[in-house]
Amino acid sequence: MAKRKMKENIIRKTAARLSIPFIQLYALYVIAHGELGPGGGFQGGVILGASVILFILAYGMEEGVNRVKQWKTDVLNSVGVLLYGGIGILCLFLGGKYLQYNVLPVSDPKLASQLGIIGIEIGVGITVAAIMITLFIETARRDEK
C-alpha cells in the first residue's frame, strides 16, 4: 500500500525531478571549488549523494535500486579512493613526494597544484557520494524486509 502510494505521488516526483539537476549541479560546483573557496569533496559528495537519496525517496526504493545498481556504487566507492591514491602515486613517478602536486606536467606549478587538488576532491566526492547512497540503501532496504 505504502509503496504504491509513493509511486503515485506525482507532486513529490515532479518536485524531485525539478530540483535534482540543480542539486547535482550545485554539488559539482562545491566539489570543483574545494581548492580555493569553502567546499570540497566531502561536502560536494554529500550533496551529490543526497540528490540520489532524494530521487529514491521520491520514486521509491524499487525504482531507486534499479537505477542505482549496487555494483555501480561499489565500483565508484573504490574508484574514488583509487583516484585519490593514484594522483598521489603519479606524483611519485613524476619525481615529487607523495601528493606533491606541483610536479604534475603543467606549465605553471601553481596551476599544477590546483589541478592536483581538484583531482583529489573529485575522487573524494565520488567516494563520499557512493558511500552515502550505499548507506542509505542498505539501511532502508533492511527495514523493508
Add this chain to the structure above:
Amino acid sequence: MDIIISASPLYAVLVSLLAVVLIGVSGKNPNLRESWTIVAALIKFSIVVSMLPKILDGKIIEYTVFTMMPGLDLALRVDPLSMFFALTASLLWIITAFYCIGYMRAGKEKNQTRFYMCFAVALSGALGIAFSANLFTLFVFYEILTLCTYPLVVHKQTPEAVRGARRYLTYLLGTSIAFQLSAIFLTYFYAGTLEFTAGGILAGSASNTVITIIFVLFVMGIGKTAIMPFHAWLPAAMVAPTPVSALLHAVAVVKAGVFTLIKVILYVFGVDLLQELGLGVALAYVAAFTIIVASIMALRQDNLKLRLAYSTVGQLSYIIMAVALLTPSGITSALIAVMIHAFGKITLFFTAGAIYIAAHKTKVSELDGIGKQMPFTMFAFTVGALSMVAVPPAAGFISKWYLLLGAFEAHQLVLIGAIVVSTLLNAAYYLPIVYAAFFKPVPLGEGTEMHEAPALMVAPLVFTAIGTLVLFLWPTLLFDLAKLVLASVMGGY
C-alpha cells in the same frame, strides 16, 4: 689452568637430540628405533670418555655455542666437577637403554616412540647441566630436563599418572621459576655476570642479607634436590615406568639437582663466602633433618618403589649435607657420592622393575622368599642395599666415610649423630627386605624354581651391582677428579 676450545661437549649434548629425530622417524620399526637409542648412548659415552684424559691432565674444555643476549651466553665448559655427573649419566644411559627395551617390551607399553624420544632429550638435558659454563646455560638445561621428563612420568596416562605428573611438574617448574629464576635475576643484577667461577662471583657484590636471600632462593629453587619441604614430587613421580624412575629419579633428574646445588655453592657463592655467613652449616642442618625424616618415612612404606623414593630423598640430602659442610672431605664425599649413589640406587630400581615384570609384585611385604625365584636380581638388590647402608665392600661406604670425616673437620657433632642415626634407619628399612627375600619361606602356592625377568633386564642390574663393588675397590678415578675440583675451589689443597 689450560683452556681448550673444543666443540666436543656440544656434540656430547647434541648426539641424543639427533637420536630423537632418528627415533621419531623410525617409530614404526621398533628394532631400528631402539638401536638408535643404544648407538646414541654409546657415542655419547665415548665422547665423554674421550674428554676424560684432558681433564685429568688439569685442562678445561670450553665452548661458547652462541650469545643469546648481551651478557647471556649459552656456553659449555667441561671441568673435573662436570665429569662426575657426565660420566655417571652417560654410562648409566647405556645400561638403562638395554633395561628399557626389556622392560617396555615385556610390559607391552604404549607410546614407546614418545618414550624413547623424551628419554634421549632428558639425557641431553642432563649432559647440558653437567657441562654448563654459566648459570643461564644451567637453567636452560634444567628446565629442558624438567619438561622432557614430564611425558615420561605421565607415560601411562591414567588419572593417577596424570595426578602424579602434575605434582611433579608443579614442584619442579614451580620452584625453578619462582625461586631459582629470581635467584638468577638477583645474582645477575648484583654480580653482573652468571659465569661459574671457582671461588664464587657474589662475594663482596651485595650485602650479607641479600646474599643470604639469594642462597635461600637457590636452595628452595633447585627443587630437584628433593630437600624438604620440596621433596613431594619424588614419591609422586614413582607412577612412571620403572626405567624412568631408575635413570631419571635415581640418576639424571635428582643428580642434576644436587649437581646444580654443588655447582652453585662452589662456583657462585664460594666456600669462603658461605663459611663467613654460616650458611653452609644451616643448610647442613636442613639436610640432616631431611635425612632423618625421609628415612622414617621410608620405613613406613610398603610399596617398594616408594620406599626407594624416600630413600633417595634421604640419600640426596647426604650429598647436600656433605657439600654444605664446606670442608675438603665433605666436598670429596659429595662429589664421589654423585656417582656412587647413582650406581647403587639404579641397581635397586632395576631390581624393583624386574620384580614387577617377573613376579608382578610391588609391595615389600610380598617379597618373602623371592631370593630363591630371582637369585640374580636379589643378589644385585643386596649389593645396592649394602651400598645405601654403607657397608663395605659396597661403594656407599667410601662416601659415607668421607662424610663423617667432613663432619669431624667441621666440628659438627650433632650432624655426626644424625648420620649415625640415619645409617641405622637405612639398615632398618633395607636389610629386612634382604632377609625376607633370602631367608623367609616362599608363600604357599608359589614354586621355588628360577623365574627371572628377561635377560635384557637382569644383565644391566647385575652389571650396575658389580659396578658398585668395583667403585669400592678402585675408586682412584673418583679421587683424582675430586682432587682437581678441590684444588680449584679451595685452593692449595
Add this chain to the structure above:
Amino acid sequence: MIEFILGKYNYWICIALMMVGFYGMIAKENLIKKIIGMNIFQTAVFLFYISMSKVHGGTAPIEWHHAVVYDNPLPHVLILTAIVVGVSTTAVALALVIQIYQKYGTIEENRILELNRIEEEKNLEMNG
C-alpha cells in the same frame, strides 16, 4: 570567579554536552540511545575545537578582500575529518544495531546480555 565562569562559557557548554553524551553512552540500556549519546559526546568535542579556533573579531577563514583577522582554519579542517569519522562510526553502529535487532529481536542491552547468558549456560550443560 564570575568572569572565570562567564568568560569561558563556550567550554562549559562543551563540557556539559560531553557529560550528557557520556552519560547516554554509559547508562542507557537502549542501544540507539547509546548511539545518540555517542553522537552528542563526539559533537561536544567538535564544538570544543571550533570554539577554540575562534579569534576575537575574526571572520570565517575565507579569502575576503576587506577582512583583516581570520579565525584559525586548522581546527576546522581537523574537525571536518573528525566529523567524517563520527559519521562513519555512527553508520557502523547503526548497521550493528540493525543486525542485533534481527538476531536478538531486541535492542535493550540488559535483555541481550541475558539472552547471551542463557545461551552460555545451555552450552555449558551440553558440555557437561
Add this chain to the structure above:
Amino acid sequence: MIAHFPILVIVVVLLAAPIVPLVGRKNWVFGWYVATGATLLSFLMSLSLLNTVLTDGRISYWLGNWEPPFGIEYVYDPLNAFVLVLVSFLAFMVAVYARKSLEAELQPDRLTPFYSMYMLFVAGLMGMVATGDLFNVYVFLEITSLAGYCLIAVGQKREALMASFTYLILGTIAATFVLLGIGYLYMATGTLNMADLAQRLPDLYQSKVVLTAFAFFTVGLSIKIALFPLHNWLPNAYTYAPSVTSTIMAATATKVGAYALIRVMFTVFQPDFEVTVVHVTQVLIFVSSVAILAGSIIAVAQTDIRKMLAYSSIGQIGYITLGIALMNEIAMTGSVVHILNHALMKGSLFLVVGAIVYKTGITHINDFIGLGKKMPVTMAAFTIAALSMIGVPLTVGFVSKWYLAIGSLDAGMWYLIPVILLSSLLTAVYFWRVIDNIYFKKPEKENADEQTPPGISEAPALMLVPTFALAALCVVFGIFASVPVSIAEKAAVMLLR
C-alpha cells in the same frame, strides 16, 4: 623508488583496500591475492626501512613536500620501524592464513568485504605507527577501529555483534579522548607535529591544559590497549570474532596502541615530565602489576580457549606497560621486545585455535583430548608458543621476562619480581591444562573417539605454514635474541635520552 618507501609502505596496503572489492567482485580469491600481495610488499618495504633506519638513522618523509610542522611528516626511527616490520609481517602471515580459515568461518558474500576491511585495518595500524603528526594518529586510530568493528561483527555467533558494539562504544570513547587530548595540546602549543610538540611542551609542563591533555591521552590509549581495568571490551571481542580477526587484533592492534602510548609518553612528552610533573609512573606500575596478575588469574578460570587467550593478553599488556613505567633502559628494552615477542606468541596461539576451529569446531578446552595425535604439527606450534608464554628459556618469553626483571631490580623495585614470576606460574597453570588435554589424557568416552576417524588430519598447508612459522620464530628469536634486543635497545636509548 626506495626514497618513497616511507609512504609507499602504507599506501600499498591502503590502496589495496579499494582494489580488493573491485577485483573480488566475481570471485573473492582475487581479493585474497591482492591482500596477500599488498601485505607482502609492505612487509618487504618495511624491512628495507628498518635496515635504512639502523644504518643511516632517522628518516623523515614530508607528505606533498610540505615542510613540517606545516605539512604532515612521516618519521621512522628504530622504535617505529621495528613495530612497523612486526605489524606488516603479521599482517602478511595472517593474510596467508586467512584464505582457508575465512572460507570456513564466513558466508561467501562476506569474504571480499572482509579482505577490504582487513586491508584498511592493517593500513590504519601502519599509519598510526609511521606518522609523526598527532592528528594523523587519531585519524589512523579511527580507521583501524572502524575496520576492526566490522572485522569482529562478522563472527559466526550472534554474540559477535554485541561484542563489536561494546567495542565500538568503548573504542569511540577512547578515540574521542585522544582527540580531546590532541585539541588541548594544540590549544597550548599551536602545533600538531610530534617533534615540534616535543620542543615546545617542556616550557608548558605546569600548564593545566597540558596536564589535562596528558590525562586524556593516557586514559584513551589505555582503553585501546585494554589495560586492566579498562579491558572490558577485549575478551568477548576476541572470543566471538573470526579467528583471523582475533589473531590480527591480539597480535598487532593492542601492540600498536602500546606503541602510541610510548610515543606520547616519551616523544611528545619527555621522560622527565612523567617523573617530575605527573608521577604517572608509580600509578602505571601499580596498574600494570594488577593487570599482570588479574589477567593471569582470570585466564586460569576460563574453559573456552579463546577467552583464556584473551585474558592472557590482558595480562601480557601489563608486561608492556610495566616496562614503560619503570623508566629505565633495560626495562624499556624489555617492553619494546615484548611487543614483538607477545605478537609472535599470541599470534601463533590464536592461529592454532583457528586451525582447531577449522578442523573440528572445538573451542572448549575439555574437548581437546587426543588432538595431539590428530594434529601433531599444529599442536607442536601450540606447545612451543605456550612454553614461550610461560617464559621457558630459549624462547622469546624468557627474553622479555629477563629484561623486565633486571629492569625492575635496576629501578630498585625487587617486589616486582614476584609479580612477574607469579604470573609465569599462573601462565604455566592455564597452559599446562591445555597441553595435558592435548597429549596426555585418555579420552573418557571410548565410543566418542571412534566416531572421529583416527589418524592424522592436519589443517591445510596454507594455515599450517604461518602458524608454525610464528611458533618457530618464538624459538629463533629466543635463541638469537640479540637481533631484536639490539634494535629495542636502540629504541630505548632514543626514548629515554
